[in-house]
Amino acid sequence: MLSSRRYDVVLLGATGFTGTLTARHIHQHTPGSLRWAIAGRSSAKLQNLAASLTANQSEKQRPDICIVELNDKDLQDLASQTRVIINCIGPYHIYSSGVVRACAGNGTHYVDASGETPWIQDMITSFDSTAKLTGAILVPETGFESTPSDVAAFVAASALHRATKQKSNRITSVLHKVKGGGMSGGSLASGLTLVDDYPYRRVWQMLTDPWMMTPTPHAKPFPNRRSLISRLLGPFRHSDLGILTTSVTSPPNMAIVHRSSSLNPGVFDQVMFSAAEFIRVPTYLAGVLMHVTIMFGMCLIFLRPFRWLAGKLIPKPGEGPKEDAEDGVEWRALAEVGNDGPRALSIFRCKAGPYHMTAMFMAEVAMTLLQASETILKTHGAGFITPACLGDTYLEHLRAVGVEISSKVLFGQ
Ligand SMILES: NC(=O)c1ccc[n+]([C@@H]2O[C@H](COP(=O)([O-])OP(=O)(O)OC[C@H]3O[C@@H](n4cnc5c(N)ncnc54)[C@H](OP(=O)(O)O)[C@@H]3O)[C@@H](O)[C@H]2O)c1
Numbered sequence: 112m113l114s115s116r117r118y119d120v121v122l123l124g125a126t127g128f129t130g131t132l133t134a135r136h137i138h139q140h141t142p143g144s145l146r147w148a149i150a151g152r153s154s155a156k157l158q159n160l161a162a163s164l165t166a167n168q169s170e171k172q173r174p175d176i177c178i179v180e181l182n183d184k185d186l187q188d189l190a191s192q193t194r195v196i197i198n199c200i201g202p203y204h205i206y207s208s209g210v211v212r213a214c215a216g217n218g219t220h221y222v223d224a225s226g227e228t229p230w231i232q233d234m235i236t237s238f239d240s241t242a243k244l245t246g247a248i249l250v251p252e253t254g255f256e257s258t259p260s261d262v263a264a265f266v267a268a269s270a271l272h273r274a275t276k277q278k279s280n281r282i283t284s285v286l287h288k289v290k291g292g293g294m295s296g297g298s299l300a301s302g303l304t305l306v307d308d309y310p311y312r313r314v315w316q317m318l319t320d321p322w323m324m325t326p327t328p329h330a331k332p333f334p335n336r337r338s339l340i341s342r343l344l345g346p347f348r349h350s351d352l353g354i355l356t357t358s359v360t361s362p363p364n365m366a367i368v369h370r371s372s373s374l375n376p377g378v379f380d381q382v383m384f385s386a387a388e389f390i391r392v393p394t395y396l397a398g399v400l401m402h403v404t405i406m407f408g409m410c411l412i413f414l415r416p417f418r419w420l421a422g423k424l425i426p427k428p429g430e431g432p433k434e435d436a437e438d439g440v441e442w443r444a445l446a447e448v449g450n451d452g453p454r455a456l457s458i459f460r461c462k463a464g465p466y467h468m469t470a471m472f473m474a475e476v477a478m479t480l481l482q483a484s485e486t487i488l489k490t491h492g493a494g495f496i497t498p499a500c501l502g503d504t505y506l507e508h509l510r511a512v513g514v515e516i517s518s519k520v521l522f523g524q
Pocket of ligand 1: 127299
């Protein structure tokens with residue numbers, strides 16, 4: 112019985128930039144009865160973090176502290192004592208395979224904020240069948256990548272299905288508004304080392320194949336209706352969503368949305384389906400500039416000297432952008448049946464910057480797993496799922512911490 116384990120939640124890698132934000136979110140937003148611990152390799156850093164959590168909110172107990180090295184014995188011990196592990200140790204492909212193995216083997220639910228698609232693909236290949244035997248639910252990529260786009264797509268497709276009984280063939284996902292920028296040292300290191308450590312063939316697959324994490328057989332792609340010129344230059348006008356162009360977060364997000372489409376056959380068509388992600392821009396010129404910059408950056412990242420130089424200039428591990436209350440993100444997703452059928456628009460709005468949002472999402476996924484694992488197991492079984500598979504309980508948790516999620520069905524042109 113998982114409920115007899117010592118900890119409900121252990122936050123591993125709590126001392127990093129994202130881990131610290133996640134610890135604060137858990138401390139501030141979860142019930143005092145939660146049995147939780149912060150874990151990592153540095154006792155001094157963990158003590159400091161625990162003290163800082165209670166500095167302003169002393170009525171709540173400090174979390175326990177677990178000193179954990181990334182070896183099999185420590186990870187097995189930790190996983191066997193814990194119901195849900197939130198893992199913030201990245202780059203994930205370098206450090207975290209053992210954490211996934213320990214969780215899958217011990218029936219421990221697992222949450223992370225990885226966006227390293229080839230690594231997630233490897234983890235699914237290696238540990239999905241073990242997790243299915245032990246009952247572990249593993250939810251990777253629950254951060255800014257890819258919760259908003261995945262949840263918005265599912266909410267739009269579900270609204271369309273409720274209103275019309277039809278399943279969506281197409282999702283157009285849009286980063287409609289984003290304020291707050293910059294990336295943490297950990298995120299940049301993850302991107303650069305991924306290209307160092309994986310064969311270019313797999314990195315190229317990550318950039319070009321949104322089906323790479325989807326179980327086969329899967330739906331055929333729904334035909335693309337963008338003109339050749341807009342595909343070459345970037346921008347195009349969408350009648351419901353405005354002027355759109357290439358989005359840098361499209362590859363990891365769309366790999367998750369395509370996987371979700373296969374795992375949720377009740378609302379997504381299994382014969383023909385495609386999802387694509389864009390970012391909204393004010394003008395065509397801005398769209399061309401963004402597209403060219405992203406394409407240029409993608410070419411540069413394949414050059415080893417560029418990665419070496421970038422590695423010298425990026426923020427250090429543990430550092431990250433300063434986000435304030437003005438930061439915020441709005442995602443929209445349009446679900447469509449065929450080319451001229453009914454469609455539904457969802458809006459996912461969060462008044463937090465990407466890193467605070469990532470912390471919030473991971474913590475709320477963990478709380479959802481504690482509360483609704485039986486329902487999730489009945490619907491999807493154990494193994495690797497996506498944020499969209501967490502169902503209504505997750506949406507309720509997100510709304511409770513201030514995320515606005517809405518949808519409406521559109522008919523006609
Ligand atoms: N997908 C998304 O939207 C999203 C958003 C945010 C973050 N992320 C990902 O989350 C990961 C963490 O990012 P971050 O900015 O928080 O990184 P960070 O500040 O560098 O933190 C990394 C954490 O991992 C721990 N760690 C590193 N090497 C370790 C080792 N050998 N043994 C044990 N612990 C080790 C560090 O412990 P010490 O403190 O002891 O060094 C620290 O707690 C990255 O992979 C990033 O890409 C993704």
